[in-house]
Amino acid sequence: MGQKQFIESSRDQGGIVFRPGLEGVPVTHSAICDIDGIQGKLSYRGYSIEELASQSTFLETTYLLIWGELPNPQQLRDFEEEVQRHRRVSFRVRDMMKCFPATGHPMDALQSSAASLGLFYSRRAIDDPQYIYDAVVRLIAKIPTMVAAFQLIRKGQDPIQPRDDLAYSANFLYMLTEREPDPLAARILDKCLILHAEHSLNASTFSARVTASTLTDPYAVVASAVGTLAGPLHGGANEDVLAMLEEIGKPQNAANFLQKAITSKTKVMGFGHREYRVKDPRASILQGLAEELFARFGKDEMYEVAKAVEDESLLNLASKGIYPNVDFYSGLVYRKLGIPRDLFTPVFAISRVAGWLAHWREQLGANRIFRPTQIYTGFSGRSWAPPEDRSMKESN
Numbered sequence: 001m002g003q004k005q006f007i008e009s010s011r012d013q014g015g016i017v018f019r020p021g022l023e024g025v026p027v028t029h030s031a032i033c034d035i036d037g038i039q040g041k042l043s044y045r046g047y048s049i050e051e052l053a054s055q056s057t058f059l060e061t062t063y064l065l066i067w068g069e070l071p072n073p074q075q076l077r078d079f080e081e082e083v084q085r086h087r088r089v090s091f092r093v094r095d096m097m098k099c100f101p102a103t104g105h106p107m108d109a110l111q112s113s114a115a116s117l118g119l120f121y122s123r124r125a126i127d128d129p130q131y132i133y134d135a136v137v138r139l140i141a142k143i144p145t146m147v148a149a150f151q152l153i154r155k156g157q158d159p160i161q162p163r164d165d166l167a168y169s170a171n172f173l174y175m176l177t178e179r180e181p182d183p184l185a186a187r188i189l190d191k192c193l194i195l196h197a198e199h200s201l202n203a204s205t206f207s208a209r210v211t212a213s214t215l216t217d218p219y220a221v222v223a224s225a226v227g228t229l230a231g232p233l234h235g236g237a238n239e240d241v242l243a244m245l246e247e248i249g250k251p252q253n254a255a256n257f258l259q260k261a262i263t264s265k266t267k268v269m270g271f272g273h274r275e276y277r278v279k280d281p282r283a284s285i286l287q288g289l290a291e292e293l294f295a296r297f298g299k300d301e302m303y304e305v306a307k308a309v310e311d312e313s314l315l316n317l318a319s320k321g322i323y324p325n326v327d328f329y330s331g332l333v334y335r336k337l338g339i340p341r342d343l344f345t346p347v348f349a350i351s352r353v354a355g356w357l358a359h360w361r362e363q364l365g366a367n368r369i370f371r372p373t374q375i376y377t378g379f380s381g382r383s384w385a386p387p388e389d390r391s392m393k394e395s396n
């Protein structure tokens with residue numbers, strides 16, 4: 001039986017409606033992030049993404065997401081100082097990372113390193129607000145250090161230590177590129193981190209909540225979410241967008257490329273979203289950030305190709321509610337910031353850890369272990385037979 005027939009046949013079986021991928025099925029209440037996919041609006045804790053991206057910082061937004069309110073000046077100072085103090089990772093973590101194969105994907109390196117933190121901070125006291133605060137600080141502080149460390153280690157270099165005089169995003173770019181970044185570049189990365197910090201119950205956040213619901217430690221929660229984010233259907237479409245733009249090559253090829261994609265039902269990378277029927281508000285902000293960067297550091301020639309693809313898409317994809325998503329312009333921004341292509345998803349993870357931890361805390365506040373059900377489609381009542389008595393057909 002094909003999957004489609006199976007879906008149809010299993011509807012309304014004993015009152016159970018089967019929704020593959022849980023599409024449209026609410027599985028939690030949440031007060032963290034609201035998406036209006038028709039109006040193209042996104043807000044964190046009631047604050048619009050536009051306002052946060054223009055006024056806030058990544059660390060302030062992280063605090064807002066996790067504790068529900070913007071911090072007062074003392075809370076913000078304390079949080080920033082704590083994060084700064086915990087940026088270093090143990091030499092044991094660095095040594096462990098030196099044993100990772102240099103050809104391995106940075107997301108796999110990050111998942112392993114994040115999980116290893118649970119070994120170093122093995123006390124599990126998820127009822128203790130101080131434990132929660134400390135775990136948040138450690139994860140927010142150390143994930144960028146681990147991403148940058150793997151980048152240098154795989155090039156055969158020693159990781160460099162964080163610099164206490166640099167703010168969060170500037171320090172990450174410094175650890176990655178070994179150069180103090182231009183303040184504009186650091187500010188734009190910080191805005192990118194705000195834009196990617198949270199997006200309701202996507203696959204990795206759901207994964208985080210499922211793991212959290214077992215009452216395990218936050219390092220396991222983040223490691224499972226990193227593993228989920230690594231898949232090509234979730235993080236990583238921005239890498240494919242750059243490849244696609246390079247394949248198109250010139251703005252004048254955009255119309256032909258789109259027509260071919262539509263005829264052959266090939267997905268145009270960086271377009272479409274389960275939640276949005278209009279242009280993703282983050283894509284509009286990222287496009288503005290790309291333009292700011294290009295005005296200062298020179299244009300990426302693929303930007304004109306991207307704009308031509310977007311213009312053409314208005315003629316043939318927009319009628320289906322398919323518009324640029326967050327990944328369409330982010331790769332161009334990251335490339336201009338000097339971030340290697342296979343680090344785009346780890347940079348996404350650096351940011352999304354804020355959302356995962358907000359959901360971890362929310363899940364703990366009203367926990368019920370996730371344990372969905374299934375519709376069994378296998379055999380029943382079979383009898384075991386010794387191998388020599390099994391026909392080929394049966395063993396298939």
Ligand code: COA
Nearest residue numbers: 237265266267268269270271272273274320322325326327
């Ligand atoms: N390019 C062309 N057509 C697209 C499209 C795209 N990027 N995304 C969706 N469509 C079309 C589908 O072909 C389908 O058309 P049909 O009804 O004629 O068959 C229709 O829109 C619905 O597509 P579907 O895949 O069911 O939508 P979804 O909500 O499940 O998919 C995505 C959402 C994000 C998975 C999908 O749009 C996609 O794969 N986009 C490209 C990858 C990407 O940019 N991912 C990053 C997401 S932030």
